[in-house]
Amino acid sequence: MTRLTRRYKFSASHRLHSAAMSDEENSELYGKCNNPFGHGHNYVLEVTVRGPVNAESGRVVGIGKLDAYVEREVIRHFDHKDMNRDVPDFVDLVPTTENLSVIVEKRLRRDWSSSFGTASLDAVRVQETKRNLFELRDL
Amino acid sequence: MTRLTRRYKFSASHRLHSAAMSDEENSELYGKCNNPFGHGHNYVLEVTVRGPVNAESGRVVGIGKLDAYVEREVIRHFDHKDMNRDVPDFVDLVPTTENLSVIVEKRLRRDWSSSFGTASLDAVRVQETKRNLFELRDL
Amino acid sequence: MTRLTRRYKFSASHRLHSAAMSDEENSELYGKCNNPFGHGHNYVLEVTVRGPVNAESGRVVGIGKLDAYVEREVIRHFDHKDMNRDVPDFVDLVPTTENLSVIVEKRLRRDWSSSFGTASLDAVRVQETKRNLFELRDL
Amino acid sequence: MTRLTRRYKFSASHRLHSAAMSDEENSELYGKCNNPFGHGHNYVLEVTVRGPVNAESGRVVGIGKLDAYVEREVIRHFDHKDMNRDVPDFVDLVPTTENLSVIVEKRLRRDWSSSFGTASLDAVRVQETKRNLFELRDL
Amino acid sequence: MTRLTRRYKFSASHRLHSAAMSDEENSELYGKCNNPFGHGHNYVLEVTVRGPVNAESGRVVGIGKLDAYVEREVIRHFDHKDMNRDVPDFVDLVPTTENLSVIVEKRLRRDWSSSFGTASLDAVRVQETKRNLFELRDL
Amino acid sequence: MTRLTRRYKFSASHRLHSAAMSDEENSELYGKCNNPFGHGHNYVLEVTVRGPVNAESGRVVGIGKLDAYVEREVIRHFDHKDMNRDVPDFVDLVPTTENLSVIVEKRLRRDWSSSFGTASLDAVRVQETKRNLFELRDL
Numbered sequence: 001m002t003r004l005t006r007r008y009k010f011s012a013s014h015r016l017h018s019a020a021m022s023d024e025e026n027s028e029l030y031g032k033c034n035n036p037f038g039h040g041h042n043y044v045l046e047v048t049v050r051g052p053v054n055a056e057s058g059r060v061v062g063i064g065k066l067d068a069y070v071e072r073e074v075i076r077h078f079d080h081k082d083m084n085r086d087v088p089d090f091v092d093l094v095p096t097t098e099n100l101s102v103i104v105e106k107r108l109r110r111d112w113s114s115s116f117g118t119a120s121l122d123a124v125r126v127q128e129t130k131r132n133l134f135e136l137r138d139l
Numbered sequence: 140m141t142r143l144t145r146r147y148k149f150s151a152s153h154r155l156h157s158a159a160m161s162d163e164e165n166s167e168l169y170g171k172c173n174n175p176f177g178h179g180h181n182y183v184l185e186v187t188v189r190g191p192v193n194a195e196s197g198r199v200v201g202i203g204k205l206d207a208y209v210e211r212e213v214i215r216h217f218d219h220k221d222m223n224r225d226v227p228d229f230v231d232l233v234p235t236t237e238n239l240s241v242i243v244e245k246r247l248r249r250d251w252s253s254s255f256g257t258a259s260l261d262a263v264r265v266q267e268t269k270r271n272l273f274e275l276r277d278l
Numbered sequence: 279m280t281r282l283t284r285r286y287k288f289s290a291s292h293r294l295h296s297a298a299m300s301d302e303e304n305s306e307l308y309g310k311c312n313n314p315f316g317h318g319h320n321y322v323l324e325v326t327v328r329g330p331v332n333a334e335s336g337r338v339v340g341i342g343k344l345d346a347y348v349e350r351e352v353i354r355h356f357d358h359k360d361m362n363r364d365v366p367d368f369v370d371l372v373p374t375t376e377n378l379s380v381i382v383e384k385r386l387r388r389d390w391s392s393s394f395g396t397a398s399l400d401a402v403r404v405q406e407t408k409r410n411l412f413e414l415r416d417l
Numbered sequence: 418m419t420r421l422t423r424r425y426k427f428s429a430s431h432r433l434h435s436a437a438m439s440d441e442e443n444s445e446l447y448g449k450c451n452n453p454f455g456h457g458h459n460y461v462l463e464v465t466v467r468g469p470v471n472a473e474s475g476r477v478v479g480i481g482k483l484d485a486y487v488e489r490e491v492i493r494h495f496d497h498k499d500m501n502r503d504v505p506d507f508v509d510l511v512p513t514t515e516n517l518s519v520i521v522e523k524r525l526r527r528d529w530s531s532s533f534g535t536a537s538l539d540a541v542r543v544q545e546t547k548r549n550l551f552e553l554r555d556l
Numbered sequence: 557m558t559r560l561t562r563r564y565k566f567s568a569s570h571r572l573h574s575a576a577m578s579d580e581e582n583s584e585l586y587g588k589c590n591n592p593f594g595h596g597h598n599y600v601l602e603v604t605v606r607g608p609v610n611a612e613s614g615r616v617v618g619i620g621k622l623d624a625y626v627e628r629e630v631i632r633h634f635d636h637k638d639m640n641r642d643v644p645d646f647v648d649l650v651p652t653t654e655n656l657s658v659i660v661e662k663r664l665r666r667d668w669s670s671s672f673g674t675a676s677l678d679a680v681r682v683q684e685t686k687r688n689l690f691e692l693r694d695l
Numbered sequence: 696m697t698r699l700t701r702r703y704k705f706s707a708s709h710r711l712h713s714a715a716m717s718d719e720e721n722s723e724l725y726g727k728c729n730n731p732f733g734h735g736h737n738y739v740l741e742v743t744v745r746g747p748v749n750a751e752s753g754r755v756v757g758i759g760k761l762d763a764y765v766e767r768e769v770i771r772h773f774d775h776k777d778m779n780r781d782v783p784d785f786v787d788l789v790p791t792t793e794n795l796s797v798i799v800e801k802r803l804r805r806d807w808s809s810s811f812g813t814a815s816l817d818a819v820r821v822q823e824t825k826r827n828l829f830e831l832r833d834l
Contacts, residue, residue: 140831141796141830141831142832143793143828144827144829144830146825146826147826192794195713196713196724196789197713197790197794201724202827203726
């Protein structure tokens with residue numbers, strides 16, 4: 001069993017504001033991220049796949065196939081978008097990077113097993129800035 | 140004469156759309172950056188100061204003084220902001236990173252000489268992503 | 279359950295010399311790090327927190343709260359310090375980065391549960407240079 | 418127990434082509450990596466060692482000893498080499514980075530326990546480019 | 557006048573061997589890079605364009621147009637190639653990164669002025685590894 | 696004419712304190728860098744050489760020769776050292792990175808022309824942290 005991690009990038013904007021809290025609470029919790037007009041980041045997405053190495057091909061999964069899948073399920077929906085207004089998943093959900101990583105993982109799981117067979121989705125990591133990294137991991 | 144380069148970061152969003160062009164022209168020129176709701180980046184700003192090394196202090200400029208100046212003139216106006224709506228310089232100007240670097244340099248020049256005397260502002264660089272860097276340089 | 283990793287930096291100096299070994303043994307084991315007057319590094323500290331995402335706030339922990347805690351318990355005691363002479367933990371302990379990561383984790387655990395409730399301290403990593411990384415992890 | 422990760426670099430070339438597949442299949446699976454004359458990468462190898470911190474030395478393993486071992490078992494055989502023609506392990510094995518990480522781990526395990534006693538080889542990671550990382554991990 | 561720097565990547569292999577020198581001289585001058593079967597690198601190419609910012613578009617050049625030009629003139633000829641055998645420019649020229657940067661600049665200059673008008677090609681930089689950078693600059 | 700930049704690393708400690716100023720002035724100017732016992736950094740040194748590409752060898756200078764020169768003139772005197780106490784150049788000079796870059800350049804110039812002939816020393820850059828870069832450049 002080996003793990004392959006593949007790295008993708010996208011740029012997006014968001015505003016952190018929870019309807020369940022008062023303006024003061026929002027401002028205290030989210031700080032500058034609560035600014036009314038939003039701001040943005042260069043996100044880095046890492047997808048880790050775990051599985052046996054195929055004896056003929058020497059691969060865990062085909063890289064081209066993985067790239068096409070991640071592009072179709074995730075990147076095209078987030079890249080150069082305003083997450084609050086362009087991504088339906090965030091209609092009722094604050095687009096913190098915690099929630100973003102949950103949403104990205106859910107989207108990647110949808111057709112995973114029919115696409116990649118025995119190779120499992122092992123971890124999803126989303127880096128918001130060099131200081132903030134969020135990870136969902138199978139264990 | 141030596142050059143000191145100091146690096147700052149800010150996160151902001153923008154939308155590229157020029158009122159002087161048709162929708163088709165905007166879409167062709169700016170591609171995904173023309174998306175109606177905007178998107179964002181982690182910007183890196185590098186400020187280069189050129190001057191003699193002070194014999195007593197061993198410094199070209201005081202780092203703390205430079206940081207306070209850049210924070211006051213630039214960072215606080217751009218960090219965690221939507222440039223199209225939060226920054227008045229972009230009311231009639233498309234917030235491309237070319238224009239952003241011109242605006243940043245203009246803001247830094249305003250009180251430069253009264254603040255830093257013989258040390259000159261040598262170059263301003265703004266990195267939008269790891270693939271895009273814009274520079275204004277004195278020569 | 280998700281994991282949030284937050285990255286901090288500090289610069290410090292140290293000298294590696296064990297009172298339990300001869301000068302020759304020290305020199306052989308620690309090499310240039312045994313130099314009598316010490317040397318220094320830009321350390322990178324990564325703190326990983328594991329917990330459920332709060333449904334209202336979309337956060338595992340408040341970032342501002344975490345930053346203040348790490349600053350108070352660790353950074354202010356190590357940043358711009360000589361670990362052998364400024365940090366009491368190293369009076370009888372060689373400040374290798376292995377020991378530094380043990381000490382940092384111990385300091386972070388002290389008031390962790392009273393400060394962060396159900397969110398657990400999952401991993402502590404200290405990077406000494408780009409070639410050397412030390413990790414303490416819960417599993 | 419702590420984990421020490423040490424990072425090494427080597428530059429090598431390879432061509433991905435499997436004798437078990439037709440030319441069309443090779444071209445479809447490996448894409449540009451199937452180019453007849455090969456191409457190359459700057460590889461990064463990370464070796465993670467897990468063990469108790471020695472009370473006298475403050476180390477998990479001697480860094481100099483680890484470096485000499487990795488150099489002798491791995492680096493000198495791969496650095497500035499063409500893996501298809503210079504490395505005997507790849508006579509019948511496609512030098513994908515999956516297989517490369519399996520081979521590197523096998524070579525590191527060979528004399529590990531006689532060299533490092535209670536400190537175990539915890540993980541081996543090979544990065545081919547900033548977008549591709551392969552890991553073998555003990556758990 | 558501003559400068560835009562755009563960054564591209566390609567992976568290629570090469571062998572350094574000069575027909576004008578003896579085997580001993582080749583080995584002494586090029587070291588491991590003289591290995592008979594070659595080795596490879598992840599190259600980074602930076603292209604710097606200098607010009608006025610267009611008042612309407614806010615751009616020095618169209619990014620999409622620049623990318624297509626660099627892809628057509630350079631990247632497709634070098635990416636995933638063996639420079640000694642796949643790139644005709646190196647039939648009689650040792651593919652050192654000095655020569656590579658000269659060749660890349662020559663290829664970029666060919667149709668530059670008919671493609672980009674008043675925006676000039678200001679600098680070409682090729683990074684072979686993090687330790688080696690080569691630059692051709694107009695001044 | 697092309698420019699070759701080669702990158703070196705060293706780790707060292709220093710304390711910023713000027714005998715020409717009062718304790719208060721020292722503390723205000725140097726901030727935490729004035730801490731009595733010093734602190735340290737992982738420094739990055741970049742050396743840029745400018746010259747014609749030799750037609751036979753395809754090189755500006757021999758890389759091995761340059762490395763040996765920089766090691767002998769600079770690295771061995773600074774790596775794993777306390778600059779205030781181990782490096783005689785700083786007996787009467789505050790080891791700011793401005794002064795460090797001046798000293799490094801002076802040391803590199805000493806035997807430069809007898810060692811490298813027509814290839815000139817074009818620039819010396821010293822990076823103290825990712826936020827601070829100092830450069831001496833010929834122009």
